[in-house]
Amino acid sequence: MNSYDAIVIGGGPAGSTAALTLVRRGWSVALVEKTTFPRRKVCGEFMSGTSTAVLDAIGFGHVWRKRAGPEIRRLALFSGQRTVDAPMPAGRGGSFGRALGRDVLDALLLDKAREAGVTVLQPAKALALHHGTMEKTVRISIDGAEQSINAPAVIAAHGSWEPGALPTNLAKVNRPGDFLGFKAHFRSADLDADLMPLLFFPGGYGGIVWADDGRLSLSCCVRRDALAQARRVHDCSSASEAVHRHILATCRGARQVIGAARQDGPWLAAGPIRPGVRKAYADDVFRVGNLAGESHPIIAEGISMSIQSGWLLAEALSRVDASTQAGRAAAGQVYTAAWRRQFATRIRVASVLARIAVHPRTAGLAGGLAGLAPAVLTAGAALSGKTKSIAALQSH
Numbered sequence: 544m545n546s547y548d549a550i551v552i553g554g555g556p557a558g559s560t561a562a563l564t565l566v567r568r569g570w571s572v573a574l575v576e577k578t579t580f581p582r583r584k585v586c587g588e589f590m591s592g593t594s595t596a597v598l599d600a601i602g603f604g605h606v607w608r609k610r611a612g613p614e615i616r617r618l619a620l621f622s623g624q625r626t627v628d629a630p631m632p633a634g635r636g637g638s639f640g641r642a643l644g645r646d647v648l649d650a651l652l653l654d655k656a657r658e659a660g661v662t663v664l665q666p667a668k669a670l671a672l673h674h675g676t677m678e679k680t681v682r683i684s685i686d687g688a689e690q691s692i693n694a695p696a697v698i699a700a701h702g703s704w705e706p707g708a709l710p711t712n713l714a715k716v717n718r719p720g721d722f723l724g725f726k727a728h729f730r731s732a733d734l735d736a737d738l739m740p741l742l743f744f745p746g747g748y749g750g751i752v753w754a755d756d757g758r759l760s761l762s763c764c765v766r767r768d769a770l771a772q773a774r775r776v777h778d779c780s781s782a783s784e785a786v787h788r789h790i791l792a793t794c795r796g797a798r799q800v801i802g803a804a805r806q807d808g809p810w811l812a813a814g815p816i817r818p819g820v821r822k823a824y825a826d827d828v829f830r831v832g833n834l835a836g837e838s839h840p841i842i843a844e845g846i847s848m849s850i851q852s853g854w855l856l857a858e859a860l861s862r863v864d865a866s867t868q869a870g871r872a873a874a875g876q877v878y879t880a881a882w883r884r885q886f887a888t889r890i891r892v893a894s895v896l897a898r899i900a901v902h903p904r905t906a907g908l909a910g911g912l913a914g915l916a917p918a919v920l921t922a923g924a925a926l927s928g929k930t931k932s933i934a935a936l937q938s939h
């Protein structure tokens with residue numbers, strides 16, 4: 544069979560959630576994922592407690608609770624010499640976030656979708672998308688050959704960081720102010736189990752959290768120009784090595800946590816990241832996850848936004864006759880409105896926080912303010928979505 548009700552391009556949290564939710568509503572769904580799982584990914588791996596309602600709704604909550612690391616009940620700011628901590632606000636029903644390695648999370652979620660009846664084409668890369676009169680055709684490369692699959696509804700869930708030939712791929716950019724993402728795992732680190740510190744360092748910001756199986760996840764974003772300077776200062780040919788040394792040299796709290804820890808696997812790099820709000824539905828193609836809109840990872844909300852947007856879209860689609868263009872347009876309108884209500888504020892908050900974090904003067908002021916009134920950290924976390932559970936879809 545090469546004709547489906549929907550084709551999902553990308554098997555990250557957004558794509559798997561959308562596919563799984565639709566298949567549970569009786570749709571036939573094909574999901575195309577270009578990499579072989581499990582695969583590690585640049586990501587801090589923390590998921591807010593606000594997503595547990597959706598995880599439960601798609602039958603994945605118990606898996607996540609069993610596999611993820613400890614509940615994060617406190618957050619901290621490590622800025623220069625200063626370390627401050629404060630309570631993490633709880634989500635609805637007292638839920639707290641936890642971290643699960645993306646190698647584990649993405650593979651388990653995609654397995655769940657496969658078990659539920661999604662046709663998973665993997666490794667298979669979507670190469671092109673054509674609009675026909677009734678259906679769209681996605682050209683894919685699989686097992687060294689090309690083939691076509693068709694569906695009236697296409698959901699682009701391929702993220703925002705990689706260039707490509709699909710009409711939904713974002714144009715490549717290369718500016719000095721771009722942020723590049725880095726991530727590494729560590730073992731035997733020195734950090735309280737329930738604490739998630741936010742790191743401010745010159746030209747960037749990061750986060751540290753205990754994930755599954757005794758792994759500590761350190762991820763960060765560094766401006767391209769600051770990275771070039773760190774490479775000169777530390778005389779490093781490797782960008783990751785320069786980032787590692789730059790953080791250790793400029794952030795006392797990070798030094799205490801990973802100074803004597805053992806690195807587990809190589810550093811990963813990705814980007815540049817593409818923060819901003821984009822069209823959730825355009826040219827009769829739906830976008831979920833990072834592609835619909837992306838926050839600076841300083842607020843660690845990208846996985847939640849991916850899972851929640853995948854679910855919101857599937858809910859909107861399952862209420863219309865999506866075999867018609869009019870039905871899809873109606874779903875697109877409802878989904879777009881729900882998306883903006885749910886995520887637009889946190890994307891703006893994250894941009895402001897990122898601007899504060901990268902400049903030593905503003906970062907120092909923020910550290911000073913948090914030192915005097917740690918409650919500002921809790922308030923910042925609430926503003927960035929840590930208490931905003933998903934609202935039910937409202938008709939438009």
Ligand SMILES: Cc1cc2nc3c(=O)[nH]c(=O)nc-3n(C[C@H](O)[C@H](O)[C@H](O)COP(=O)(O)OP(=O)(O)OC[C@H]3O[C@@H](n4cnc5c(N)ncnc54)[C@H](O)[C@@H]3O)c2cc1C
Pocket residue numbers: 552553554555556557558575576577578585586587588589590591667668669670700701702703705707709724725726750762763764816831832833834840843844845846847848849
């Ligand atoms: C440094 C850093 C730290 C972060 N930390 C956190 C955090 O702690 N918590 C949090 O919530 N968020 C965090 N994020 C953000 C989070 O990683 C993203 O928001 C999230 O991965 C987006 O999920 P997605 O499903 O939209 O896309 P992705 O996870 O990028 O998945 C897209 C999938 O599509 C596949 N694909 C791409 N092109 C094709 C194609 N042509 N054909 C087939 N498949 C394709 C890819 O292989 C990939 O598997 C962080 C980001 C960065 C940069």
